[in-house]
Amino acid sequence: MNSYIRKIRKFFLIWDFEKEEDWLNEMSQNGWSLASVGLGTYSFIKADPGEYTIRLHMHSKDDEYLDIMRGSGAEYIGRIGSWVYFKRRAELESFDVFSDLDSKLEHLGSISRFLMIAGGVNLYLGEMNSLGQASRIAWINLVAACFLMYGLGRIHGKAEELKKQRLLHE
Amino acid sequence: MESLSLTESTYYILLCLHEPQHGYGIMQETAYLSKGRVKLAAGTLYGALVAMIEKGWIIQLPYGDNERKKEYKLTAQGIAVLRNEIRRLEELVDNGHKVLGGEL
Numbered sequence: 001m002n003s004y005i006r007k008i009r010k011f012f013l014i015w016d017f018e019k020e021e022d023w024l025n026e027m028s029q030n031g032w033s034l035a036s037v038g039l040g041t042y043s044f045i046k047a048d049p050g051e052y053t054i055r056l057h058m059h060s061k062d063d064e065y066l067d068i069m070r071g072s073g074a075e076y077i078g079r080i081g082s083w084v085y086f087k088r089r090a091e092l093e094s095f096d097v098f099s100d101l102d103s104k105l106e107h108l109g110s111i112s113r114f115l116m117i118a119g120g121v122n123l124y125l126g127e128m129n130s131l132g133q134a135s136r137i138a139w140i141n142l143v144a145a146c147f148l149m150y151g152l153g154r155i156h157g158k159a160e161e162l163k164k165q166r167l168l169h170e
Numbered sequence: 171m172e173s174l175s176l177t178e179s180t181y182y183i184l185l186c187l188h189e190p191q192h193g194y195g196i197m198q199e200t201a202y203l204s205k206g207r208v209k210l211a212a213g214t215l216y217g218a219l220v221a222m223i224e225k226g227w228i229i230q231l232p233y234g235d236n237e238r239k240k241e242y243k244l245t246a247q248g249i250a251v252l253r254n255e256i257r258r259l260e261e262l263v264d265n266g267h268k269v270l271g272g273e274l
Contacts, residue, residue, distance in 0.1 A: 068212045071194025099211035100179050
């Protein structure tokens with residue numbers, strides 16, 4: 001086992017993306033910089049403690065976007081589904097992906113749309129399966145739908161907080 | 171013409187695109203014009219560019235011979251939106267000075 005590389009299995013829920021980011025930055029503070037991502041797996045390489053700031057968010061794959069990110073000094077790490085991971089040297093000024101409330105709300109809106117579609121598909125499959133003989137699968141779909149709706153509620157809560165701020169500020 | 175106010179990010183992006191400019195150039199020029207106060211983040215800038223193209227305020231220029239990066243520029247409609255906003259801002263500043271200066 002190479003002592004400069006560490007692989008960790010960990011799983012975060014979509015609506016806990018801020019916790020995921022906090023954890024990745026904690027790893028960076030401890031000298032482990034995110035090098036690649038996979039479904040439920042994170043690979044780190046040894047780096048100076050706090051050398052990099054990690055940011056993750058939902059975004060479509062787009063060369064122009066990667067160009068703008070690279071222009072601002074960020075490195076693309078990888079993606080899981082529609083979630084992209086970037087890092088930037090912390091010595092540069094603070095690294096944010098969204099610099100105003102409107103774009104933060106827009107980002108939460110994309111996550112909501114994803115959860116709504118995923119929840120809707122599960123609800124539909126649950127109903128279809130419950131009509132046939134596959135009642136156990138129907139239950140799995142319905143539980144998944146409820147879970148995704150719970151996530152939608154969590155994202156909605158975050159959005160409401162931001163909207164309150166926007167009453168007085170841009 | 172929409173009478174809604176522009177966000178600070180939108181305003182500066184439009185202003186930067188008075189001359190053709192690429193994505194990262196907009197971030198740099200905004201920081202320069204605002205003396206470092208307004209820092210456009212990449213996600214915010216990208217989302218705004220996509221929305222402004224849809225509205226017809228800016229266009230993406232065809233690639234030149236030596237260019238690798240996409241450049242954007244204001245359209246006539248974009249200039250009108252910007253002028254409208256400048257008038258609105260002037261009114262705000264004007265009234266602010268008048269009221270605090272005791273003229274009203």
